[in-house]
Amino acid sequence: KAGVTQTPRYLIKTRGQQVTLSCSPISGHRSVSWYQQTPGQGLQFLFEYFSETQRNKGNFPGRFSGRQFSNSRSEMNVSTLELGDSALYLCASSLDKSYGYTFGSGTRLTVV
Amino acid sequence: AQKVTQAQTEISVVEKEDVTLDCVYETRDTTYYLFWYKQPPSGELVFLIRRNSFDEQNEISGRYSWNFQKSTSSFNFTITASQVVDSAVYFCALSEAMTEEGAQKLVFGQGTRLTINP
Numbered sequence: 001k002a003g004v005t006q007t008p009r010y011l012i013k014t015r016g017q018q019v020t021l022s023c024s025p026i027s028g029h030r031s032v033s034w035y036q037q038t039p040g041q042g043l044q045f046l047f048e049y050f051s052e053t054q055r056n057k058g059n060f061p062g063r064f065s066g067r068q069f070s071n072s073r074s075e076m077n078v079s080t081l082e083l084g085d086s087a088l089y090l091c092a093s094s095l096d097k098s099y100g101y102t103f104g105s106g107t108r109l110t111v112v
Numbered sequence: 113a114q115k116v117t118q119a120q121t122e123i124s125v126v127e128k129e130d131v132t133l134d135c136v137y138e139t140r141d142t143t144y145y146l147f148w149y150k151q152p153p154s155g156e157l158v159f160l161i162r163r164n165s166f167d168e169q170n171e172i173s174g175r176y177s178w179n180f181q182k183s184t185s186s187f188n189f190t191i192t193a194s195q196v197v198d199s200a201v202y203f204c205a206l207s208e209a210m211t212e213e214g215a216q217k218l219v220f221g222q223g224t225r226l227t228i229n230p
Contacts, residue, residue: 031216033216033217033218035218035220042220042221042222042223043203043205043218043220043223044220045217045218045219048216048217055216056216056217058217088155090155090157092157100145100147100159100162101159101218102159103149103156103157103158103159104156105154105155105156106155106156108155
């Protein structure tokens, strides 16, 4: 059974550019969440989607956005990249409350 | 607001020693869920355990055990007879009441980097 797949694994972007990260949840999982991990701030919640609807959003600027498609795949977008956006971005999906969230391996974004 | 504190930033022990990772949480919710995740160098967060606020039974899974005490708002994790493969960063997390499809938001502690030396 395939796990949560995130693409790409690594990304280097220049300040001011925008980036789109992709997440394919485990088959059958309808809830998808995104987290940002940095050495200074740790793991922080970005947003959570269920059935194409954003149900919860963390305390991030509007440059961070996301969406979920009908097949539960999700994308997150960061516009006007800043150096501080360099981080590991983790996606997680959930089947039901008995399992908690299964995380992907993440996309490591470096902004130069 | 919810908060999770893992006071131990780094722990280093010799293989076969027992080690306990501390986790203290804050929440005003009466229904909440606690988790432990392991993050190896590959970066993926590996789910270890989930515990709800109404279940204070301790749990043991092989060499791993968890002690949940609501009175002290703690959810500590013990590895018995540690092995080199246990080396990783361990995160404690808290969520508010779950929806049918799972937690809507996890609040993580800062993590404890555990190094098991041969």
